[in-house]
Amino acid sequence: MTLRCTCGSGALEITSQSYHGDSAFESYECQHCGRTGTLDHDGATGSTRLSGCLQ
Numbered sequence: 001m002t003l004r005c006t007c008g009s010g011a012l013e014i015t016s017q018s019y020h021g022d023s024a025f026e027s028y029e030c031q032h033c034g035r036t037g038t039l040d041h042d043g044a045t046g047s048t049r050l051s052g053c054l055q
């Protein structure tokens, strides 16, 4: 899975991450436009939700 910012840049830097079992929560900041977003992966259902500038 390739993460991209809504500005079109793929220059995303992880600013924080945490893991709980099979689940993961990561925060990103775009190095191009400075917007931030989060990735929320639920290991129980296998679903991944993106918010903020991530797409």
Ligand SMILES: [Zn+2]
Residues within 6 Å of the ligand: 005, 006, 007, 008, 009, 030, 031, 032, 033, 034, 035, 053
């Ligand atoms: Zn961006």
